[in-house]
Amino acid sequence: MKTYGKVRALDGLDLAVPRGSVLAVLGPNGAGKTTSVRVLTTLLRPDSGRAEVAGIDVLRHPERVRERIGLSGQYAAVDEHLTGFENLDMVGRLYHLGRRVARERARELLGVLDLEDAADRPVRTYSGGMRRRLDLAAALVARPQVLFLDEPTTGLDPRSRVGMWQVLSGLVAEGTTVLLTTQYLEEADRLAHSIVVIDHGKVIAQGTSDELKAKVGGDVVEVVVADHDQVPYTVSALDGLGQGTPVVEEHTRKVSMALSGTRPAAEVLVEALRRLDGEAVRMLDIAVRRPTLDDVFLTLTGHVSEPDQEPDTVAAGGRKGRGR
Protein backbone atom coordinates (compact mmCIF):
# COMPACT_ATOMS: atom_id res chain seq x y z
CA MET A 1 0.00 0.00 0.00
CA LYS A 2 1.14 3.51 -0.71
CA THR A 3 -0.73 6.66 0.20
CA TYR A 4 -0.13 10.26 -0.80
CA GLY A 5 -1.99 12.33 1.72
CA LYS A 6 -5.55 11.05 1.41
CA VAL A 7 -5.03 9.36 -1.93
CA ARG A 8 -4.46 5.64 -1.78
CA ALA A 9 -2.23 5.24 -4.81
CA LEU A 10 -1.77 1.54 -4.11
CA ASP A 11 -4.34 -0.31 -2.09
CA GLY A 12 -3.63 -4.00 -1.64
CA LEU A 13 -2.26 -4.41 -5.16
CA ASP A 14 -0.97 -7.89 -5.91
CA LEU A 15 0.94 -8.74 -9.08
CA ALA A 16 3.02 -11.65 -10.32
CA VAL A 17 4.89 -12.06 -13.59
CA PRO A 18 6.19 -15.53 -14.46
CA ARG A 19 9.77 -15.56 -15.72
CA GLY A 20 10.01 -15.00 -19.45
CA SER A 21 6.49 -13.68 -19.79
CA VAL A 22 4.95 -10.29 -20.33
CA LEU A 23 2.42 -8.76 -17.97
CA ALA A 24 0.47 -5.70 -18.99
CA VAL A 25 -0.90 -3.52 -16.21
CA LEU A 26 -3.87 -1.81 -17.76
CA GLY A 27 -5.55 1.14 -16.14
CA PRO A 28 -6.71 4.71 -16.63
CA ASN A 29 -4.81 7.81 -15.54
CA GLY A 30 -4.26 7.85 -11.81
CA ALA A 31 -4.92 4.13 -11.40
CA GLY A 32 -1.57 3.58 -9.70
CA LYS A 33 0.46 2.22 -12.61
CA THR A 34 3.44 4.52 -12.21
CA THR A 35 3.38 4.11 -8.45
CA SER A 36 3.57 0.31 -8.79
CA VAL A 37 6.43 0.54 -11.26
CA ARG A 38 8.31 2.94 -8.98
CA VAL A 39 7.92 0.60 -6.02
CA LEU A 40 9.12 -2.40 -8.04
CA THR A 41 12.11 -0.53 -9.46
CA THR A 42 13.27 0.60 -5.98
CA LEU A 43 12.46 4.27 -6.57
CA LEU A 44 9.71 4.41 -3.98
CA ARG A 45 9.14 2.67 -0.67
CA PRO A 46 5.60 1.51 -0.07
CA ASP A 47 3.98 2.26 3.29
CA SER A 48 3.41 -1.44 3.74
CA GLY A 49 3.63 -4.65 1.80
CA ARG A 50 6.44 -6.47 0.07
CA ALA A 51 7.76 -6.97 -3.42
CA GLU A 52 10.23 -9.30 -5.08
CA VAL A 53 11.91 -8.87 -8.42
CA ALA A 54 13.86 -11.76 -9.94
CA GLY A 55 13.55 -13.51 -6.59
CA ILE A 56 15.13 -10.61 -4.66
CA ASP A 57 13.40 -8.59 -1.98
CA VAL A 58 13.04 -5.05 -3.30
CA LEU A 59 12.90 -3.37 0.09
CA ARG A 60 15.76 -5.29 1.64
CA HIS A 61 18.20 -5.45 -1.27
CA PRO A 62 17.39 -2.58 -3.63
CA GLU A 63 20.96 -2.46 -4.96
CA ARG A 64 20.82 -6.12 -6.01
CA VAL A 65 17.50 -5.53 -7.72
CA ARG A 66 18.95 -2.60 -9.65
CA GLU A 67 21.63 -4.85 -11.15
CA ARG A 68 18.92 -7.00 -12.70
CA ILE A 69 16.34 -4.57 -14.01
CA GLY A 70 15.92 -2.05 -16.77
CA LEU A 71 13.46 0.82 -16.46
CA SER A 72 11.91 3.03 -19.07
CA GLY A 73 9.73 5.46 -17.17
CA GLN A 74 6.61 7.27 -18.25
CA TYR A 75 8.60 10.29 -19.43
CA ALA A 76 11.79 9.70 -21.38
CA ALA A 77 14.63 10.29 -18.91
CA VAL A 78 17.40 11.00 -21.37
CA ASP A 79 19.89 13.84 -21.24
CA GLU A 80 19.03 16.57 -23.72
CA HIS A 81 22.56 17.77 -24.20
CA LEU A 82 24.25 14.42 -24.72
CA THR A 83 24.05 12.57 -28.01
CA GLY A 84 22.16 9.31 -28.22
CA PHE A 85 25.43 7.44 -28.12
CA GLU A 86 26.73 9.38 -25.12
CA ASN A 87 23.53 8.69 -23.21
CA LEU A 88 23.78 4.94 -23.70
CA ASP A 89 27.52 4.89 -23.14
CA MET A 90 27.01 6.68 -19.82
CA VAL A 91 24.32 4.23 -18.72
CA GLY A 92 26.58 1.32 -19.66
CA ARG A 93 29.41 2.77 -17.60
CA LEU A 94 27.08 3.24 -14.64
CA TYR A 95 26.08 -0.44 -14.93
CA HIS A 96 29.87 -1.00 -14.72
CA LEU A 97 30.06 -2.79 -18.03
CA GLY A 98 33.54 -1.44 -18.68
CA ARG A 99 34.53 1.18 -21.20
CA ARG A 100 34.80 -1.02 -24.27
CA VAL A 101 31.71 -3.13 -23.65
CA ALA A 102 29.65 -0.02 -22.84
CA ARG A 103 30.59 1.53 -26.18
CA GLU A 104 29.90 -1.59 -28.18
CA ARG A 105 26.57 -2.11 -26.49
CA ALA A 106 25.59 1.51 -27.10
CA ARG A 107 26.28 1.20 -30.84
CA GLU A 108 24.51 -2.13 -31.02
CA LEU A 109 21.35 -0.79 -29.35
CA LEU A 110 21.30 2.34 -31.48
CA GLY A 111 21.18 -0.05 -34.43
CA VAL A 112 18.44 -2.22 -32.93
CA LEU A 113 16.28 0.80 -32.17
CA ASP A 114 16.83 2.40 -35.53
CA LEU A 115 18.66 5.43 -34.17
CA GLU A 116 21.95 4.92 -36.02
CA ASP A 117 21.57 8.04 -38.12
CA ALA A 118 20.87 10.21 -35.10
CA ALA A 119 23.42 8.50 -32.85
CA ASP A 120 25.82 11.42 -32.73
CA ARG A 121 23.31 14.23 -32.57
CA PRO A 122 22.31 15.81 -29.26
CA VAL A 123 19.03 14.38 -28.00
CA ARG A 124 17.64 17.93 -28.01
CA THR A 125 17.13 17.46 -31.76
CA TYR A 126 15.20 14.15 -31.38
CA SER A 127 11.48 13.69 -31.93
CA GLY A 128 9.27 12.32 -29.14
CA GLY A 129 9.30 8.85 -30.66
CA MET A 130 13.10 8.85 -30.95
CA ARG A 131 13.46 9.87 -27.31
CA ARG A 132 11.20 7.07 -26.21
CA ARG A 133 13.24 4.59 -28.23
CA LEU A 134 16.46 5.93 -26.76
CA ASP A 135 15.00 5.68 -23.28
CA LEU A 136 14.03 2.08 -24.01
CA ALA A 137 17.56 1.44 -25.26
CA ALA A 138 18.90 2.79 -21.97
CA ALA A 139 16.71 0.28 -20.15
CA LEU A 140 18.15 -2.53 -22.29
CA VAL A 141 21.82 -1.68 -21.91
CA ALA A 142 22.65 -4.29 -19.29
CA ARG A 143 20.46 -7.04 -20.79
CA PRO A 144 18.20 -6.94 -17.75
CA GLN A 145 16.41 -10.02 -16.48
CA VAL A 146 13.30 -7.96 -15.89
CA LEU A 147 12.23 -4.96 -17.89
CA PHE A 148 9.80 -2.30 -16.66
CA LEU A 149 8.08 -0.10 -19.22
CA ASP A 150 5.74 2.60 -17.96
CA GLU A 151 3.32 3.60 -20.72
CA PRO A 152 5.91 3.11 -23.48
CA THR A 153 3.71 4.52 -26.24
CA THR A 154 1.65 7.21 -24.52
CA GLY A 155 2.00 10.48 -26.37
CA LEU A 156 3.44 8.91 -29.52
CA ASP A 157 1.92 9.42 -32.92
CA PRO A 158 0.37 6.30 -34.49
CA ARG A 159 3.38 5.54 -36.67
CA SER A 160 5.88 5.75 -33.81
CA ARG A 161 3.54 3.63 -31.73
CA VAL A 162 3.54 0.85 -34.29
CA GLY A 163 7.33 1.15 -34.54
CA MET A 164 7.60 0.81 -30.78
CA TRP A 165 5.33 -2.22 -30.80
CA GLN A 166 7.57 -3.91 -33.36
CA VAL A 167 10.63 -3.33 -31.17
CA LEU A 168 8.82 -4.59 -28.09
CA SER A 169 7.44 -7.66 -29.88
CA GLY A 170 11.03 -8.53 -30.78
CA LEU A 171 12.07 -8.32 -27.13
CA VAL A 172 9.11 -10.35 -26.02
CA ALA A 173 10.01 -13.03 -28.54
CA GLU A 174 13.51 -13.22 -27.03
CA GLY A 175 11.97 -14.20 -23.70
CA THR A 176 12.67 -11.12 -21.59
CA THR A 177 10.42 -10.83 -18.55
CA VAL A 178 8.50 -7.61 -19.00
CA LEU A 179 6.07 -5.61 -16.90
CA LEU A 180 4.50 -2.94 -19.00
CA THR A 181 1.78 -0.46 -18.14
CA THR A 182 -0.61 0.96 -20.62
CA GLN A 183 -3.92 2.71 -21.06
CA TYR A 184 -4.61 0.88 -24.32
CA LEU A 185 -6.25 -2.49 -24.39
CA GLU A 186 -4.95 -2.99 -27.91
CA GLU A 187 -1.39 -2.54 -26.73
CA ALA A 188 -1.82 -5.01 -23.88
CA ASP A 189 -3.46 -7.41 -26.32
CA ARG A 190 -0.59 -7.23 -28.80
CA LEU A 191 2.30 -7.47 -26.40
CA ALA A 192 1.29 -9.25 -23.23
CA HIS A 193 0.72 -12.84 -22.24
CA SER A 194 -1.48 -11.78 -19.40
CA ILE A 195 -3.22 -8.61 -18.35
CA VAL A 196 -4.04 -7.09 -15.01
CA VAL A 197 -6.64 -4.34 -14.95
CA ILE A 198 -6.20 -1.90 -12.07
CA ASP A 199 -8.14 1.08 -10.83
CA HIS A 200 -7.73 3.13 -7.64
CA GLY A 201 -4.69 1.05 -6.74
CA LYS A 202 -6.58 -2.25 -6.78
CA VAL A 203 -6.68 -5.14 -9.19
CA ILE A 204 -10.16 -5.35 -10.64
CA ALA A 205 -9.62 -8.11 -13.17
CA GLN A 206 -6.88 -10.30 -14.51
CA GLY A 207 -6.31 -13.02 -17.02
CA THR A 208 -5.10 -13.58 -20.53
CA SER A 209 -6.34 -11.21 -23.15
CA ASP A 210 -8.76 -13.89 -24.38
CA GLU A 211 -10.12 -14.44 -20.89
CA LEU A 212 -10.65 -10.74 -20.43
CA LYS A 213 -12.32 -10.41 -23.76
CA ALA A 214 -14.60 -13.28 -22.93
CA LYS A 215 -15.64 -11.25 -19.89
CA VAL A 216 -15.75 -7.93 -21.62
CA GLY A 217 -17.09 -9.26 -24.83
CA GLY A 218 -15.05 -9.26 -27.95
CA ASP A 219 -15.47 -6.92 -30.88
CA VAL A 220 -18.47 -4.67 -31.16
CA VAL A 221 -20.55 -4.03 -34.24
CA GLU A 222 -21.77 -0.45 -34.35
CA VAL A 223 -24.42 0.86 -36.69
CA VAL A 224 -25.40 4.48 -37.08
CA VAL A 225 -28.74 4.94 -38.83
CA ALA A 226 -30.03 7.91 -40.76
CA ASP A 227 -33.31 8.24 -38.91
CA HIS A 228 -34.63 7.75 -35.37
CA ASP A 229 -37.56 5.71 -36.71
CA GLN A 230 -35.20 3.07 -37.93
CA VAL A 231 -33.60 2.36 -34.57
CA PRO A 232 -36.12 -0.36 -33.57
CA TYR A 233 -35.67 -2.17 -36.89
CA THR A 234 -31.95 -2.06 -36.41
CA VAL A 235 -32.23 -3.49 -32.92
CA SER A 236 -34.32 -6.40 -34.11
CA ALA A 237 -32.00 -7.03 -37.05
CA LEU A 238 -28.94 -7.20 -34.80
CA ASP A 239 -30.58 -9.11 -31.98
CA GLY A 240 -29.18 -12.60 -31.60
CA LEU A 241 -25.98 -11.89 -33.51
CA GLY A 242 -23.90 -11.41 -30.39
CA GLN A 243 -24.07 -11.47 -26.61
CA GLY A 244 -27.11 -10.05 -24.88
CA THR A 245 -29.24 -7.40 -26.49
CA PRO A 246 -28.09 -4.48 -28.63
CA VAL A 247 -27.34 -1.22 -26.82
CA VAL A 248 -28.95 1.94 -28.15
CA GLU A 249 -27.56 5.44 -27.88
CA GLU A 250 -30.56 7.53 -28.88
CA HIS A 251 -29.07 10.96 -29.48
CA THR A 252 -26.44 9.67 -31.90
CA ARG A 253 -28.79 7.03 -33.40
CA LYS A 254 -26.13 4.43 -32.70
CA VAL A 255 -26.87 0.79 -32.04
CA SER A 256 -24.07 -1.44 -30.83
CA MET A 257 -23.92 -5.15 -30.38
CA ALA A 258 -21.13 -6.93 -28.50
CA LEU A 259 -19.98 -10.05 -30.35
CA SER A 260 -19.48 -13.29 -28.52
CA GLY A 261 -16.25 -14.17 -30.29
CA THR A 262 -17.39 -17.65 -31.33
CA ARG A 263 -17.67 -16.61 -34.99
CA PRO A 264 -15.25 -14.42 -36.95
CA ALA A 265 -16.29 -10.77 -36.76
CA ALA A 266 -16.28 -10.42 -40.55
CA GLU A 267 -18.77 -13.22 -40.91
CA VAL A 268 -21.10 -11.60 -38.37
CA LEU A 269 -20.72 -8.28 -40.11
CA VAL A 270 -21.80 -9.75 -43.44
CA GLU A 271 -24.84 -11.31 -41.85
CA ALA A 272 -25.68 -8.06 -40.07
CA LEU A 273 -25.51 -6.21 -43.37
CA ARG A 274 -27.75 -8.75 -45.02
CA ARG A 275 -30.38 -8.49 -42.27
CA LEU A 276 -30.25 -4.70 -42.12
CA ASP A 277 -30.65 -4.55 -45.87
CA GLY A 278 -33.63 -6.88 -45.56
CA GLU A 279 -35.24 -4.45 -43.10
CA ALA A 280 -34.44 -1.63 -45.55
CA VAL A 281 -32.54 0.27 -42.85
CA ARG A 282 -30.65 3.28 -44.17
CA MET A 283 -27.22 3.26 -42.53
CA LEU A 284 -24.84 6.16 -42.25
CA ASP A 285 -22.08 4.01 -40.84
CA ILE A 286 -21.37 0.46 -39.86
CA ALA A 287 -18.16 -0.78 -38.33
CA VAL A 288 -16.58 -3.49 -36.24
CA ARG A 289 -14.82 -1.86 -33.34
CA ARG A 290 -12.33 -3.47 -30.97
CA PRO A 291 -13.25 -3.08 -27.33
CA THR A 292 -11.52 -0.14 -25.67
CA LEU A 293 -10.42 0.46 -22.14
CA ASP A 294 -13.77 2.18 -21.67
CA ASP A 295 -15.59 -1.02 -22.63
CA VAL A 296 -13.46 -2.98 -20.20
CA PHE A 297 -14.25 -0.57 -17.41
CA LEU A 298 -17.87 -0.35 -18.27
CA THR A 299 -18.19 -4.10 -18.08
CA LEU A 300 -15.94 -4.73 -15.10
CA THR A 301 -16.90 -1.87 -12.85
CA GLY A 302 -20.13 -0.65 -14.26
CA HIS A 303 -18.68 2.81 -14.73
CA VAL A 304 -16.52 4.48 -17.28
CA SER A 305 -13.03 5.18 -16.00
CA GLU A 306 -12.72 8.72 -14.86
CA PRO A 307 -10.14 10.91 -13.23
CA ASP A 308 -10.26 10.97 -9.42
CA GLN A 309 -11.17 14.59 -8.97
CA GLU A 310 -13.84 14.77 -11.62
CA PRO A 311 -17.18 15.47 -9.96
CA ASP A 312 -19.51 12.54 -10.26
CA THR A 313 -22.32 13.56 -12.56
CA VAL A 314 -24.36 10.45 -11.89
CA ALA A 315 -27.27 10.84 -9.51
CA ALA A 316 -27.06 9.62 -5.94
CA GLY A 317 -27.18 5.90 -5.40
CA GLY A 318 -23.68 5.23 -6.56
CA ARG A 319 -21.73 5.37 -9.72
CA LYS A 320 -23.69 3.57 -12.34
CA GLY A 321 -23.13 3.24 -16.01
CA ARG A 322 -22.83 6.41 -17.98
CA GLY A 323 -23.48 6.66 -21.66
CA ARG A 324 -20.47 6.85 -23.83
Place this chain on the structure above:
Amino acid sequence: MSGALQVMGDGFVIAKRNLIKVKRVPDLLVASTLSPIMFVLLFAYVFGGSIDVPGVNYREFLIAGIFAQTMIFGATITGMSLAEDLQKGVIDRFRSLPMSQAGVLIGRTSADVMFNLLVITVMSVTGLIVGWRIRTSFLEALAGFVLLVLFAYAISWVMAVVGLLVRVPEVFNNAVFIMIFPLTFIANTFVPSDNLPTVLRAFAEWNPVSAVTQAARELFGNTNPLQPVPEAWPLQNPVLYTLLWVVVTLAVFVPLSVAQYRRAAAR
Protein backbone atom coordinates in the same frame (compact mmCIF):
# COMPACT_ATOMS: atom_id res chain seq x y z
CA MET B 1 34.31 -3.02 -7.38
CA SER B 2 35.19 -1.75 -3.94
CA GLY B 3 33.08 1.00 -2.44
CA ALA B 4 35.30 4.07 -2.61
CA LEU B 5 36.58 3.17 -6.06
CA GLN B 6 33.04 2.78 -7.34
CA VAL B 7 32.01 6.16 -5.94
CA MET B 8 34.96 7.77 -7.71
CA GLY B 9 34.33 5.87 -10.95
CA ASP B 10 30.63 6.73 -11.04
CA GLY B 11 31.37 10.30 -10.00
CA PHE B 12 33.77 10.56 -12.92
CA VAL B 13 31.16 9.31 -15.42
CA ILE B 14 28.61 11.79 -14.07
CA ALA B 15 31.11 14.66 -14.06
CA LYS B 16 31.93 13.91 -17.67
CA ARG B 17 28.24 14.04 -18.54
CA ASN B 18 27.87 17.41 -16.81
CA LEU B 19 30.92 18.87 -18.53
CA ILE B 20 29.62 17.82 -21.95
CA LYS B 21 26.74 20.18 -21.28
CA VAL B 22 29.17 23.05 -20.63
CA LYS B 23 30.72 22.32 -24.00
CA ARG B 24 27.39 21.98 -25.85
CA VAL B 25 25.76 25.02 -24.27
CA PRO B 26 28.35 27.80 -24.39
CA ASP B 27 25.65 30.23 -23.24
CA LEU B 28 26.16 28.80 -19.78
CA LEU B 29 29.68 30.19 -19.55
CA VAL B 30 28.63 33.45 -21.16
CA ALA B 31 25.75 33.86 -18.71
CA SER B 32 27.99 33.09 -15.75
CA THR B 33 30.67 35.60 -16.71
CA LEU B 34 28.66 38.34 -18.32
CA SER B 35 27.17 39.78 -15.18
CA PRO B 36 30.45 39.76 -13.19
CA ILE B 37 32.12 41.47 -16.13
CA MET B 38 29.39 44.12 -16.02
CA PHE B 39 30.04 44.46 -12.29
CA VAL B 40 33.73 44.95 -12.93
CA LEU B 41 33.05 47.67 -15.47
CA LEU B 42 30.39 49.31 -13.32
CA PHE B 43 32.48 49.43 -10.16
CA ALA B 44 35.79 50.10 -11.85
CA TYR B 45 34.61 52.96 -14.07
CA VAL B 46 31.35 54.28 -12.57
CA PHE B 47 31.32 53.87 -8.79
CA GLY B 48 35.06 53.35 -8.34
CA GLY B 49 35.84 57.04 -8.61
CA SER B 50 33.79 57.79 -5.52
CA ILE B 51 34.96 54.85 -3.41
CA ASP B 52 38.13 55.48 -1.50
CA VAL B 53 40.15 52.54 -0.24
CA PRO B 54 43.09 53.91 1.69
CA GLY B 55 46.44 52.85 0.35
CA VAL B 56 45.22 50.66 -2.52
CA ASN B 57 44.17 51.20 -6.11
CA TYR B 58 40.38 50.52 -6.11
CA ARG B 59 40.51 48.29 -9.17
CA GLU B 60 43.01 46.01 -7.46
CA PHE B 61 40.88 46.02 -4.34
CA LEU B 62 37.75 45.21 -6.35
CA ILE B 63 38.82 42.11 -8.27
CA ALA B 64 39.14 39.69 -5.32
CA GLY B 65 35.63 40.70 -4.26
CA ILE B 66 34.36 40.05 -7.77
CA PHE B 67 36.10 36.66 -7.74
CA ALA B 68 34.37 35.69 -4.50
CA GLN B 69 30.98 36.77 -5.78
CA THR B 70 31.47 35.03 -9.11
CA MET B 71 32.50 31.77 -7.42
CA ILE B 72 29.28 31.83 -5.40
CA PHE B 73 27.18 32.41 -8.47
CA GLY B 74 29.05 29.61 -10.24
CA ALA B 75 28.31 27.29 -7.34
CA THR B 76 24.58 27.89 -7.62
CA ILE B 77 24.68 25.82 -10.83
CA THR B 78 24.96 22.74 -8.64
CA GLY B 79 21.52 23.25 -7.11
CA MET B 80 19.97 24.48 -10.32
CA SER B 81 21.13 21.45 -12.28
CA LEU B 82 20.03 18.98 -9.61
CA ALA B 83 16.56 20.56 -9.57
CA GLU B 84 16.46 20.25 -13.37
CA ASP B 85 17.58 16.63 -13.28
CA LEU B 86 14.93 15.82 -10.69
CA GLN B 87 12.28 17.50 -12.78
CA LYS B 88 13.30 15.75 -16.00
CA GLY B 89 13.44 12.29 -14.44
CA VAL B 90 17.19 11.93 -15.00
CA ILE B 91 17.64 11.31 -11.27
CA ASP B 92 15.06 8.52 -11.47
CA ARG B 93 17.14 6.91 -14.18
CA PHE B 94 20.28 7.16 -12.01
CA ARG B 95 18.41 5.77 -9.03
CA SER B 96 17.29 2.73 -11.00
CA LEU B 97 20.92 1.91 -11.86
CA PRO B 98 23.25 -0.15 -9.68
CA MET B 99 25.54 2.85 -9.25
CA SER B 100 26.74 4.75 -6.22
CA GLN B 101 24.12 7.38 -5.48
CA ALA B 102 26.69 9.62 -3.81
CA GLY B 103 28.45 9.48 -7.17
CA VAL B 104 25.67 11.61 -8.65
CA LEU B 105 26.40 14.41 -6.16
CA ILE B 106 30.16 14.03 -6.32
CA GLY B 107 30.07 14.08 -10.10
CA ARG B 108 27.87 17.15 -10.01
CA THR B 109 29.99 19.16 -7.59
CA SER B 110 33.27 18.15 -9.26
CA ALA B 111 31.99 19.24 -12.65
CA ASP B 112 30.98 22.55 -11.11
CA VAL B 113 34.49 23.01 -9.75
CA MET B 114 35.83 22.56 -13.26
CA PHE B 115 33.30 25.05 -14.51
CA ASN B 116 34.29 27.53 -11.82
CA LEU B 117 37.95 27.17 -12.87
CA LEU B 118 36.89 28.18 -16.34
CA VAL B 119 34.91 31.11 -14.98
CA ILE B 120 37.74 32.36 -12.77
CA THR B 121 40.11 32.20 -15.74
CA VAL B 122 37.80 34.45 -17.75
CA MET B 123 37.46 36.81 -14.78
CA SER B 124 41.21 36.94 -14.21
CA VAL B 125 41.74 38.03 -17.78
CA THR B 126 39.02 40.64 -17.35
CA GLY B 127 40.77 41.84 -14.19
CA LEU B 128 44.14 42.07 -15.88
CA ILE B 129 42.58 44.16 -18.63
CA VAL B 130 41.16 46.73 -16.20
CA GLY B 131 44.41 46.97 -14.28
CA TRP B 132 44.36 44.27 -11.62
CA ARG B 133 47.82 42.82 -10.89
CA ILE B 134 49.18 39.95 -8.83
CA ARG B 135 52.01 41.33 -6.68
CA THR B 136 53.06 38.19 -4.85
CA SER B 137 54.84 34.94 -5.68
CA PHE B 138 53.38 32.30 -7.97
CA LEU B 139 52.71 29.96 -5.04
CA GLU B 140 50.88 32.58 -3.01
CA ALA B 141 48.74 33.49 -5.99
CA LEU B 142 48.03 29.81 -6.62
CA ALA B 143 46.99 29.45 -2.98
CA GLY B 144 44.60 32.38 -3.49
CA PHE B 145 42.91 30.70 -6.44
CA VAL B 146 42.76 27.33 -4.68
CA LEU B 147 41.13 28.95 -1.66
CA LEU B 148 38.50 30.65 -3.84
CA VAL B 149 37.66 27.42 -5.64
CA LEU B 150 37.58 25.45 -2.39
CA PHE B 151 35.18 28.02 -1.01
CA ALA B 152 32.98 27.59 -4.08
CA TYR B 153 33.11 23.82 -3.66
CA ALA B 154 31.69 24.10 -0.15
CA ILE B 155 28.97 26.46 -1.39
CA SER B 156 28.14 23.91 -4.11
CA TRP B 157 27.12 21.39 -1.45
CA VAL B 158 24.92 24.00 0.24
CA MET B 159 23.30 24.69 -3.11
CA ALA B 160 22.81 20.96 -3.66
CA VAL B 161 20.68 20.78 -0.53
CA VAL B 162 18.66 23.83 -1.57
CA GLY B 163 18.15 22.53 -5.11
CA LEU B 164 17.01 19.12 -3.88
CA LEU B 165 14.75 20.77 -1.33
CA VAL B 166 12.90 23.13 -3.65
CA ARG B 167 13.00 20.78 -6.71
CA VAL B 168 11.77 23.44 -9.15
CA PRO B 169 14.50 25.30 -11.07
CA GLU B 170 12.61 28.61 -11.12
CA VAL B 171 11.89 28.49 -7.40
CA PHE B 172 15.51 27.63 -6.78
CA ASN B 173 16.57 30.77 -8.63
CA ASN B 174 14.46 32.99 -6.42
CA ALA B 175 15.36 31.20 -3.19
CA VAL B 176 19.04 31.50 -3.92
CA PHE B 177 18.91 35.13 -4.88
CA ILE B 178 17.52 35.93 -1.45
CA MET B 179 20.36 33.98 0.18
CA ILE B 180 23.18 35.28 -1.95
CA PHE B 181 22.29 38.93 -2.11
CA PRO B 182 23.09 39.79 1.53
CA LEU B 183 26.03 37.40 1.65
CA THR B 184 27.87 38.98 -1.24
CA PHE B 185 26.94 42.62 -0.62
CA ILE B 186 27.08 42.90 3.17
CA ALA B 187 30.75 42.10 3.01
CA ASN B 188 34.03 43.72 2.10
CA THR B 189 33.62 42.69 -1.53
CA PHE B 190 33.02 46.12 -3.05
CA VAL B 191 33.73 48.52 -0.20
CA PRO B 192 35.79 48.17 2.98
CA SER B 193 33.64 46.92 5.83
CA ASP B 194 34.93 49.60 8.27
CA ASN B 195 32.49 52.20 7.04
CA LEU B 196 29.36 50.08 7.55
CA PRO B 197 26.88 50.75 10.42
CA THR B 198 27.63 48.64 13.51
CA VAL B 199 25.20 45.75 13.02
CA LEU B 200 25.99 45.36 9.34
CA ARG B 201 29.67 45.68 10.14
CA ALA B 202 29.56 42.75 12.57
CA PHE B 203 27.74 40.68 9.94
CA ALA B 204 30.24 41.67 7.28
CA GLU B 205 33.24 40.89 9.47
CA TRP B 206 32.06 37.38 10.30
CA ASN B 207 30.68 36.76 6.81
CA PRO B 208 32.83 34.03 5.22
CA VAL B 209 32.58 35.88 1.92
CA SER B 210 34.56 38.73 3.53
CA ALA B 211 37.15 36.31 4.84
CA VAL B 212 37.73 34.59 1.52
CA THR B 213 37.91 37.98 -0.17
CA GLN B 214 40.39 39.30 2.40
CA ALA B 215 42.43 36.10 2.07
CA ALA B 216 42.53 36.38 -1.71
CA ARG B 217 43.51 40.05 -1.52
CA GLU B 218 46.39 39.23 0.78
CA LEU B 219 47.53 36.26 -1.29
CA PHE B 220 47.44 38.30 -4.51
CA GLY B 221 49.14 41.24 -2.83
CA ASN B 222 46.21 43.61 -3.35
CA THR B 223 46.38 45.05 0.18
CA ASN B 224 48.52 47.75 1.63
CA PRO B 225 50.65 46.29 4.43
CA LEU B 226 50.71 49.69 6.12
CA GLN B 227 46.92 49.83 6.41
CA PRO B 228 45.47 48.16 9.51
CA VAL B 229 43.12 45.21 8.95
CA PRO B 230 39.83 45.30 10.93
CA GLU B 231 40.13 43.91 14.46
CA ALA B 232 37.66 41.05 13.91
CA TRP B 233 39.27 37.62 14.22
CA PRO B 234 38.04 36.28 10.85
CA LEU B 235 39.65 39.20 9.03
CA GLN B 236 42.83 38.95 11.08
CA ASN B 237 43.09 35.26 10.13
CA PRO B 238 41.23 35.12 6.83
CA VAL B 239 42.91 32.00 5.40
CA LEU B 240 42.38 29.99 8.55
CA TYR B 241 38.81 31.21 8.96
CA THR B 242 37.99 30.35 5.35
CA LEU B 243 39.48 26.89 5.66
CA LEU B 244 37.59 26.27 8.90
CA TRP B 245 34.40 27.46 7.32
CA VAL B 246 34.93 25.17 4.32
CA VAL B 247 35.57 22.13 6.53
CA VAL B 248 32.55 22.76 8.74
CA THR B 249 30.28 23.43 5.78
CA LEU B 250 31.36 20.25 4.02
CA ALA B 251 30.99 18.22 7.21
CA VAL B 252 27.41 19.45 7.58
CA PHE B 253 26.20 19.74 4.01
CA VAL B 254 27.70 16.67 2.34
CA PRO B 255 25.73 14.24 4.52
CA LEU B 256 22.74 16.55 4.42
CA SER B 257 22.65 16.59 0.63
CA VAL B 258 23.07 12.83 0.42
CA ALA B 259 20.09 12.47 2.78
CA GLN B 260 18.07 15.06 0.91
CA TYR B 261 18.92 13.38 -2.40
CA ARG B 262 17.45 10.11 -1.11
CA ARG B 263 14.35 11.87 0.17
CA ALA B 264 13.82 14.07 -2.89
CA ALA B 265 14.25 11.26 -5.35
CA ALA B 266 12.00 8.83 -3.49
CA ARG B 267 8.90 10.98 -3.76
